[in-house]
Amino acid sequence: MAIVGNTNSLLERVPERTLERALERVVSGEPLDRAQALYLYTSPDVELEALAEAAQELRSRGRGSTITYSPKVFLPLTNLCRDRCRYCTFRRDPAEPGAHWMEPEEVLSVARSGEALGCKEALLSLGDRPEAVFPEAREWLRQRGFGRTLDYVASISDLLHEETSLFPHANPGLMARSDLSRLRESNVSLGLMLESTATALFAAGAAHEDAVDKWPQRRLRTIQEAGELKIPFTTGILVGIGETAEDIVDSLLAIRELHLRYGHIQEVIVQNFLPKPGIPMHDWPAPAPRAFARTVAIARLIVGGEMNLQAPPNLSPGHLELLLDCGINDWGGVSPLTLDFINPEAPWPNVERLASVARSKGLDLRERFAVYPEFVRRPEFFSPRVWKRLRERSDAAGYPVPASRIAEPERVAERG
Numbered sequence: 001m002a003i004v005g006n007t008n009s010l011l012e013r014v015p016e017r018t019l020e021r022a023l024e025r026v027v028s029g030e031p032l033d034r035a036q037a038l039y040l041y042t043s044p045d046v047e048l049e050a051l052a053e054a055a056q057e058l059r060s061r062g063r064g065s066t067i068t069y070s071p072k073v074f075l076p077l078t079n080l081c082r083d084r085c086r087y088c089t090f091r092r093d094p095a096e097p098g099a100h101w102m103e104p105e106e107v108l109s110v111a112r113s114g115e116a117l118g119c120k121e122a123l124l125s126l127g128d129r130p131e132a133v134f135p136e137a138r139e140w141l142r143q144r145g146f147g148r149t150l151d152y153v154a155s156i157s158d159l160l161h162e163e164t165s166l167f168p169h170a171n172p173g174l175m176a177r178s179d180l181s182r183l184r185e186s187n188v189s190l191g192l193m194l195e196s197t198a199t200a201l202f203a204a205g206a207a208h209e210d211a212v213d214k215w216p217q218r219r220l221r222t223i224q225e226a227g228e229l230k231i232p233f234t235t236g237i238l239v240g241i242g243e244t245a246e247d248i249v250d251s252l253l254a255i256r257e258l259h260l261r262y263g264h265i266q267e268v269i270v271q272n273f274l275p276k277p278g279i280p281m282h283d284w285p286a287p288a289p290r291a292f293a294r295t296v297a298i299a300r301l302i303v304g305g306e307m308n309l310q311a312p313p314n315l316s317p318g319h320l321e322l323l324l325d326c327g328i329n330d331w332g333g334v335s336p337l338t339l340d341f342i343n344p345e346a347p348w349p350n351v352e353r354l355a356s357v358a359r360s361k362g363l364d365l366r367e368r369f370a371v372y373p374e375f376v377r378r379p380e381f382f383s384p385r386v387w388k389r390l391r392e393r394s395d396a397a398g399y400p401v402p403a404s405r406i407a408e409p410e411r412v413a414e415r416g
Contacts, residue, residue, distance in 0.1 A: 019046060023054040026301050027061070031256075037249045041298040048294050048326075055300035055327030062305020063329040067358045068368040069351070072121035072333035073114030073166070076341040077102050077156060078149065080137050081127025081173075083211035086280040087241055087273055090342050091127050094136035101140055107156055110338065111164045117336045120400055121370035122166040124153055125341065128173035128213040150179045157186040161385070165393075165403075169234075169370035174213050177225045184231050185383045188390065189266060189371040191234035192226075194219050197254055198247035207241040207281065220254060227262025232375045236269025236310070239295050240287040248295060252302040259307070264381070266372045267308040267330065270299050272315050276345065289319045293326045300327030308372055313354060314346040320357045333370075366399060373398025 022040070026032055032040070040046050078101045081091035092099035111122055130137035131149055146152045150172055157168040167188040175183070175192070183190055197216040201208040208214040226233045237251045252268070259265040272292045275284050287295070300309050310330040311323045334348045355365040369376065369390070376398030379387045395401050 019050070023050060027054050027057045029061075029305070031304065032302055034249060034253060037253070037298060037302055038246065040301065041249060041294065042245045048290055048297065051294060051297040051301065052325045052327070055297040056325060058300055058305040059309070059327045059329050060305075063308070065363050067324070067329055067331065067354075067363045067365050068308075068372075069331040069354060069365065070121045070333045070368055070370050071117075071119045071351075072123050072169075072335050072338075072370070073110055073119050074123050074125065074333070074335055074338040074341055075102060075107055075110060075156075076100075077107070077124055077126040077153060078130060078137075079127055079341075080130035080134060082130055082133040083128050083213050084209075085211045085214065086207045086209065087238075087275075087284070088342075089276050089279055089344070094134050102156075104156065104159055108159065108163055111160055111166055114335070114337050115165055119335070119337070120165075120167060120367070121333055122160045122164070122168045123333055123370070124156065124168060124170040124172065126153065126172055150175065150183075154179075154182045154186070157183060161186040161389075167370050167386070167389070171234075174218055175222050175226075177229070180222070180226055180229050180231060184229060184386075186386065187231075188369065188382065188386050189232040189234060189375075190226060192219060192222050193238060193269065193271070194223065194235050194251055194255060195238040196241070196243045196247055197251045198243045200247075201242055216254075220258070223255075223258055223265070224262070227258055227264040230262075230381050231264060232266045232371045232381050233264050234267045234269065235265060236267070236271060237299075238271050238273060239292060240273035240285075241281070242284075249298070249302070252299055256303050256307075259303075265307070266375055267310055268299060268303050269310045269312070269332065270296050270328075271312055274315060274343065274346065276343075289316065289322060292316070293319070293322045296323055296328060297326040312340075312343075313349045314340055315343060317346075317349060320349070320354070321361065324357065324361045324363065330368075369394070369398075369400055 079090050079092045080099060129149060131141055141152060153170055153172045157170060160166055160168045168186055169189050170183055170187050171191040195214060223235055235255055255268055272287050274286050275282050296311055308330050309328045310332045311328050313320055313331045316323060331354055340346055358365040375381050376390050376394050393400060
């Protein structure tokens, strides 16, 4: 990631009191515009510590002292993908070693093992539309009665809802409006990383050169349609793949705008790129910890205090305190069973470690569903059957209740 200087008036030196007033306005709830955000993000006059202090105060006002995580199982339904992002180790062609599909029986086996360990979320992750380019993918789906990968995702989501206590949360790539509606029937929330609004990433040799499904307008359209359909939605940015500071700010502002219009974005993820052997970007530098922390802090200042802000803890294991200092209030999904198949070299941290770090900052770690508590009491965001299960399994604040305290369906119906 490059946080670059600029010679225009935006980055001219300003008096300290002017900077203080700017940060005070942000903390009081005044939204940053693009010029203000760029100044705070890129100016050498603005220390990370000043941004972090403002981000912490904004988080405290909007989210209190609770830090959350979602106990999950990670279910990579298939790693076949028609895109070839230059930073990805997950995708495979059909003939490559490790190429696979998960059969329903395997999905249920992993899900039930996760249930036994207290998981609440079934994260469905996969490549984008492999049937569009691979005859082998079309044939695999045809033999099982499906025309498209998204149809299989919907079927698996139904299976998980019917046969387990887990709440499905699917991240299947681009989705049409009809796909979003279908997946809403059994998914408690859906997700699609915007990654970046930077079209320069599609240039020859750039990160998205051969990734047609990463075009920003296509991904923004999916996020918008999820808002129109009232689906709790997770999105975010990928930092360090060749974008500029302007691109980062523009991406965060685009997410904020969609949430202001529809109120459906439940979480913004700020994820750092890590180089890995075997990828085209294997020698690309990862974002430096303080530079990445600065991005987390400006994200909090842009999206505001009430938005849930996450940075994956397994990608910054030595800098958890710094990420908390910069305003996050969530660690995302953490699995006691399965790998992070997107970053298999990065193990999940121990939950006790996350709790200890939180306590050291005066914060409390709390378990959540794949959907955030503020959505749980809003039935308009769920299908009737998902809403019914949420009511059965959540407390008055929208957090999971222990299995031993889940009310009988009849008593839940009487209560509501």
